[in-house]
Amino acid sequence: MEKGTDRVKRGLAEMLKGGVIMDVVTPDEAKIAEEAGAVAVMALERVPADIRKDGGVARMSDPTMIEGIQAAVSIPVMAKCRIGHFAEAAVLQSLGIDYIDESEVLTPADDEHHVDKWAFTTPFVCGARNLGEALRRIGEGAAMIRTKGEAGTGNVVEAVRHMRTVTNEMRSLTTMGEEQLMSAARDMGAPYDLVKEVAETGKLPVVNFAAGGIATPSDAALMMGLGVDGVFVGSGVFKSSDPEGFARAIVEATTFWNEPEVVAKVSRGLGAAMPGLEIETLSESEQLARRGW
Amino acid sequence: MSRVGVLALQGDVREHMRLLEQLGVDALAVKKPGALDQIDALVIPGGESTTIGKMSVRFGLLDPLRSAIRDGLPTYGTCAGMIFLAGAVTDGDQPLIGALDVVVRRNAFGRQNESFEAPLEISGFETPFHAVFIRAPWIEKVGGEVEVLSSIDDHPVFVRQGHLMATSFHPELTGDGRIHQMLIDSI
Numbered sequence: 001m002e003k004g005t006d007r008v009k010r011g012l013a014e015m016l017k018g019g020v021i022m023d024v025v026t027p028d029e030a031k032i033a034e035e036a037g038a039v040a041v042m043a044l045e046r047v048p049a050d051i052r053k054d055g056g057v058a059r060m061s062d063p064t065m066i067e068g069i070q071a072a073v074s075i076p077v078m079a080k081c082r083i084g085h086f087a088e089a090a091v092l093q094s095l096g097i098d099y100i101d102e103s104e105v106l107t108p109a110d111d112e113h114h115v116d117k118w119a120f121t122t123p124f125v126c127g128a129r130n131l132g133e134a135l136r137r138i139g140e141g142a143a144m145i146r147t148k149g150e151a152g153t154g155n156v157v158e159a160v161r162h163m164r165t166v167t168n169e170m171r172s173l174t175t176m177g178e179e180q181l182m183s184a185a186r187d188m189g190a191p192y193d194l195v196k197e198v199a200e201t202g203k204l205p206v207v208n209f210a211a212g213g214i215a216t217p218s219d220a221a222l223m224m225g226l227g228v229d230g231v232f233v234g235s236g237v238f239k240s241s242d243p244e245g246f247a248r249a250i251v252e253a254t255t256f257w258n259e260p261e262v263v264a265k266v267s268r269g270l271g272a273a274m275p276g277l278e279i280e281t282l283s284e285s286e287q288l289a290r291r292g293w
Numbered sequence: 294m295s296r297v298g299v300l301a302l303q304g305d306v307r308e309h310m311r312l313l314e315q316l317g318v319d320a321l322a323v324k325k326p327g328a329l330d331q332i333d334a335l336v337i338p339g340g341e342s343t344t345i346g347k348m349s350v351r352f353g354l355l356d357p358l359r360s361a362i363r364d365g366l367p368t369y370g371t372c373a374g375m376i377f378l379a380g381a382v383t384d385g386d387q388p389l390i391g392a393l394d395v396v397v398r399r400n401a402f403g404r405q406n407e408s409f410e411a412p413l414e415i416s417g418f419e420t421p422f423h424a425v426f427i428r429a430p431w432i433e434k435v436g437g438e439v440e441v442l443s444s445i446d447d448h449p450v451f452v453r454q455g456h457l458m459a460t461s462f463h464p465e466l467t468g469d470g471r472i473h474q475m476l477i478d479s480i
Contacts, residue, residue: 001411008408011427011466015339015373018303037348039303039341074385074399075341076428098405098428121406255302255348256324 004121036247048152084110117141132188149212217253224257304340337374394436
């Protein structure tokens, strides 16, 4: 009997496909997410919109708060550690967290290195803005990828940019000759074997969700239409005027993303989505997606 | 050619469809009740059973699923699919099809850190089946008509009841088609 294998780690992400993972900060919010049909929850102390507003150093959540959420729901519970903070990751593993998000939403602990994720039994999900970044994280042992987007903005434009970038780069690898792949690996700073694998299959070796800026059912449908396997919704649910309504509608739009009449139906009368931010109004240091490499 | 549907509300639909196509049948994603009339057998995939259940209720699939299965549609559920097919779960309250006469314990082996893969002895199979268990359920209690084909520590993980089959594990992740073939053979 083998635990913590690649297949088992990547396998859980396969089971989440077509679903929505929601940020929650209390057991009650976790129950709302589960009731709405979320496939998992991300337990954290503040949603990205508040982290952005409050400033300061954002760290792993208090274990008591994480355990409260684990006790409240039967669906998988994820939690975030800071980039490179292997000690926070070890704490999350000891708590029995189902997936660790090594996340740029928290303040990075190491500005050069990410966590060696092969050393853990618990699987990791990591953010990426492009194919090279995704393959570096997979090379370090990530079992799931999410395009970063720009968390806490309610603005989907960065999520779209990152997903389109990954897709275009994958497509371009599939058209290359064998002899071009090593230069491609050098240029994108990615492990050669993974570059070769993507060139052959035309897809990432792990599940890829969208994150960062998804605020409405149509945003979720847009990202599904761009080819992601599912979506993370951070501030978009609990910063909206009607969390139950938005949670449920985003789940339904994710399943029926290619049926506009369903997306229209679930969008009707929802009320105000979370307030959004123009990316141009953010200084470089306020752009969370720039964290990590 | 036979056509096998895969319930496609959420979960690892793609892996099941790929395996079915490799076995030489047509695979059809089932999202709406109308699709149930076009298939000869059904797979309920792995995923989150609460999500699949709630979406079935909201989009009017639960009752059509119940009647198609009652009318004899051969059906195979993996993991979340096993839970959704069951008559009852030990904890919590979620929509179930209720066709399989078993009581299921969800996440019975534990959280993700306890997920595992192992070779499994299955009655009637000549060689072990390499099985992947992910936050997997097991069967706590079986009814009189239910045949147990494999167990771990006395907990059934593969059962059959007439035209219904369910496993706690995921053959679609390893590509061993023997159990899917049993479903196809029962058409």
